[in-house]
Amino acid sequence: MSSNKQGYSLVERYLPYLLIAPALGYLLFFIGYPLTQGVLLAFTDQNGHFTLQHVYYLLYSPSSNFWPALEDTLALAAAIIPIQIMLALGFSLMLSANFKGKDMALYILIIPLTISDVAGGLIWYSLLTANGFFNKLFMALGIINQPIQFFGYQFRPMEFIAIVLAEVWRATALVFVIIFAGLQMISKEYIEAAEVFGAGTWTKLRHIIFPMLKPSVQTALLIRTLFAFQVFGVVMVLAGRDIPVLAGEAYYEQTILYHYGVAALYALIIAAISVVIGYIYIKMFKAQYLREVTM
Amino acid sequence: MNNLYTPRMSRAISKSVAIAIIVIIIAAIIAGVGYYYYASQQQKTVSIIWASTQLVPPEEQAFVKGTLLTDFEKQTGIKVSFVGMSYSDMITRITSEEQAGKVTISLIGDLHGNLDLMASKGYLTDLSKFGTLPGRTFPDVLMKYAHLHGILAYIPWMTATYVMVVNKEAFKYLPQGLTKEDVITGSTKWTYQALLEWAKNLYEKTGKKLLGFPAGPNGLFVRFLHGYLYPAFTGAQVKNFNSQDAIKMWNYLKELWQYVNPASTTWDAMADPLLKGEVWIAWDHTARIKDAIEQKPDQFVVVPVPIGPKGRGYILVVAGLAIPKGAPDPQAAWKLIDYLTKPSTQVKVLEKTGFFPTVKEASTQAPAGALQVLIKGVNAQLNAPNPIVAMIPSLGSKSGDFKSIYITAFKQIVLQGQDPQKVLNELYPQLLNLFKETGAPLPPPDSGT
Numbered sequence: 103m104s105s106n107k108q109g110y111s112l113v114e115r116y117l118p119y120l121l122i123a124p125a126l127g128y129l130l131f132f133i134g135y136p137l138t139q140g141v142l143l144a145f146t147d148q149n150g151h152f153t154l155q156h157v158y159y160l161l162y163s164p165s166s167n168f169w170p171a172l173e174d175t176l177a178l179a180a181a182i183i184p185i186q187i188m189l190a191l192g193f194s195l196m197l198s199a200n201f202k203g204k205d206m207a208l209y210i211l212i213i214p215l216t217i218s219d220v221a222g223g224l225i226w227y228s229l230l231t232a233n234g235f236f237n238k239l240f241m242a243l244g245i246i247n248q249p250i251q252f253f254g255y256q257f258r259p260m261e262f263i264a265i266v267l268a269e270v271w272r273a274t275a276l277v278f279v280i281i282f283a284g285l286q287m288i289s290k291e292y293i294e295a296a297e298v299f300g301a302g303t304w305t306k307l308r309h310i311i312f313p314m315l316k317p318s319v320q321t322a323l324l325i326r327t328l329f330a331f332q333v334f335g336v337v338m339v340l341a342g343r344d345i346p347v348l349a350g351e352a353y354y355e356q357t358i359l360y361h362y363g364v365a366a367l368y369a370l371i372i373a374a375i376s377v378v379i380g381y382i383y384i385k386m387f388k389a390q391y392l393r394e395v396t397m
Numbered sequence: 398m399n400n401l402y403t404p405r406m407s408r409a410i411s412k413s414v415a416i417a418i419i420v421i422i423i424a425a426i427i428a429g430v431g432y433y434y435y436a437s438q439q440q441k442t443v444s445i446i447w448a449s450t451q452l453v454p455p456e457e458q459a460f461v462k463g464t465l466l467t468d469f470e471k472q473t474g475i476k477v478s479f480v481g482m483s484y485s486d487m488i489t490r491i492t493s494e495e496q497a498g499k500v501t502i503s504l505i506g507d508l509h510g511n512l513d514l515m516a517s518k519g520y521l522t523d524l525s526k527f528g529t530l531p532g533r534t535f536p537d538v539l540m541k542y543a544h545l546h547g548i549l550a551y552i553p554w555m556t557a558t559y560v561m562v563v564n565k566e567a568f569k570y571l572p573q574g575l576t577k578e579d580v581i582t583g584s585t586k587w588t589y590q591a592l593l594e595w596a597k598n599l600y601e602k603t604g605k606k607l608l609g610f611p612a613g614p615n616g617l618f619v620r621f622l623h624g625y626l627y628p629a630f631t632g633a634q635v636k637n638f639n640s641q642d643a644i645k646m647w648n649y650l651k652e653l654w655q656y657v658n659p660a661s662t663t664w665d666a667m668a669d670p671l672l673k674g675e676v677w678i679a680w681d682h683t684a685r686i687k688d689a690i691e692q693k694p695d696q697f698v699v700v701p702v703p704i705g706p707k708g709r710g711y712i713l714v715v716a717g718l719a720i721p722k723g724a725p726d727p728q729a730a731w732k733l734i735d736y737l738t739k740p741s742t743q744v745k746v747l748e749k750t751g752f753f754p755t756v757k758e759a760s761t762q763a764p765a766g767a768l769q770v771l772i773k774g775v776n777a778q779l780n781a782p783n784p785i786v787a788m789i790p791s792l793g794s795k796s797g798d799f800k801s802i803y804i805t806a807f808k809q810i811v812l813q814g815q816d817p818q819k820v821l822n823e824l825y826p827q828l829l830n831l832f833k834e835t836g837a838p839l840p841p842p843d844s845g846t
Binding site for chain 2: 164165228231232233248251253254255256257261338339340341342343344350354358359360361
């Protein structure tokens with residue numbers, strides 16, 4: 103009987119490990135192994151010896167685009183994310199009101215989510231190019247008599263705008279879906295209670311909706327910022343390497359220049375930045391009300 | 398039950414057994430003779446091995462085995478087994494077979510660079526002893542390169558190159574002194590200076606920058622820099638990298654760039670910009686403009702590249718057919734060479750793979766339309782005067798750095814307006830170092846032939 107009992111406790115003790123073993127194995131194989139390989143690639147030469155040559159190349163070579171890429175990636179994130187959060191918030195509030203055709207509007211808003219980034223880039227390319235839709239339209243309306251140039255190294259500020267436009271159009275839907283879902287979860291009772299006490303629209307927004315939306319906004323920000331550091335397809339299509347971004351440079355070093363070590367280094371840098379940003383967001387946005395409720 | 402078999406019966410049985418045995422023996426003899434006859438017939442149908450580094454992708458291999466070689470077998474009764482392999486495998490295998498003195502491969506299909514290496518080691522048969530191939534003319538440029546180390550090392554089989562494409566609209570804006578004929582045939586009046594004047598004229602008359610290059614991240618513009626402009630202006634790809642001629646070349650490109658569609662830095666292939674009418678004159682690899690010409694064969698002409706102060710620089714990718722020394726069946730291999738270089742076969746290969754014919758007669762054999770436009774253009778370039786053929790250097794893993802040096806020079810000098818001499822002086826040692834590190838020889842035209 104006692105041995106039986108012991109056996110039971112043995113199972114009890116090791117069962118959890120057994121149960122997480124597949125997940126652990128999965129993580130080790132699909133994340134641990136590639137990560138180790140990535141670090142090895144970044145810091146060894148062809149003969150497998152430790153080297154910092156890839157780091158030197160990345161930082162100092164005239165052929166390396168690291169600093170401009172870092173700068174432009176940050177600039178793009180800084181330009182795109184606030185616009186997306188604002189728009190998504192606006193749309194969510196709009197769609198939480200009842201009006202005719204609300205479902206239709208919802209579906210239309212979400213359509214861009216289904217389009218891949220390269221396809222999205224191509225759509226905006228053909229809209230904005232010198233022979234494209236907008237230029238033809240504005241010329242026909244007599245608003246401009248020369249096509250507006252959006253693309254090319256000499257027009258980098260315009261390329262930047264084009265990328266922001268395409269990204270806002272393509273990925274706002276993702277932020278919107280998260281925030282809209284968060285908004286739906288806020289119980290009507292809070293708002294009704296506030297109304298009983300005579301709260302106006304702004305007060306309701308400021309003291310009920312925004313605080314309760316924090317977890318959703320946090321999730322949306324986190325996902326969006328991580329994606330912003332992986333931005334690639336849209337930039338490649340619209341600006342090539344005129345506006346270098348980190349993921350684009352990793353691709354270029356890997357496939358065109360065959361600098362596998364440097365490409366791995368880029369990947370590690372993107373990963374490191376993502377971890378840091380994720381940490382900051384989680385620290386910054388502790389959902390106050392949730393803590394109070396659970397405590 | 399013991400006496401079931403009477404003596405008579407047993408005698409009858411033994412008789413029928415004897416007959417059966419005789420029948421079996423006779424049948425066996427007939428079968429044996431028949432098999433011997435069949436086997437000897439089998440030996441009469443010749444079978445050879447063709448090793449190739451080209452047409453190796455599954456789709457192309459299916460075409461070679463299913464169409465080309467079955468057709469060849471029907472015509473000649475020669476059975477060919479096609480063996481696709483990588484560049485390094487090919488060199489290793491030929492080397493070991495030649496050194497062991499036991500050659501199994503009868504025909505080699507490979508790129509110029511590899512064949513050059515084999516010829517330098519004396520592994521290839523001099524093909525001039527087989528006589529000529531009637532009914533086909535190989536351009537002089539190709540034949541010149543096929544003569545290696547004192548022998549005719551290979552027969553030019555397929556080519557690929559980069560050409561210019563002109564929208565017929567653009568011919569309405571030709572600059573003074575340049576005719577449509579000059580451009581199409583690649584006469585000596587079709588110069589880089591004329592291209593500049595043409596692009597300028599187009600800009601002044603239409604208000605649009607209608608010349609374009611694939612200078613995007615995946616574009617092949619770098620080939621235009623090292624294989625076209627450099628040879629045309631300095632006579633070499635690498636040697637004169639920071640010479641006075643090179644400075645002139647970069648200043649020319651800076652001037653030209655004023656009339657180049659600025660969106661060029663985002664384009665990877667020119668087919669789309671040509672079709673959308675964003676450019677009227679473009680330069681690109683034949684495979685990357687094919688689409689435009691297939692969709693609108695009447696709208697575009699493929700023309701040779703212009704000529705520079707030193708000549709008409711262009712990159713040529715040539716695949717050749719060679720017979721190794723001591724090949725088991727050189728005669729059958731020669732028959733296969735004969736078949737593969739027939740204009741009709743070459744057109745079939747172009748249709749399926751995008752590799753261009755090496756014989757002039759193929760242009761008349763191609764069906765009218767897109768293919769003919771393409772073949773005519775490539776042929777015109779191969780036969781245009783003053784060629785300086787450039788070959789892509791074989792730098793292995795360093796080939797990315799090679800590209801990077803020319804692209805960095807372009808970016809700093811043309812796009813950012815830095816001093817050409819300073820930029821080139823800084824980059825030149827890096828460029829030379831690539832050849833030193835890998836031990837690769839300087840490519841033609843730097844090395845001569």
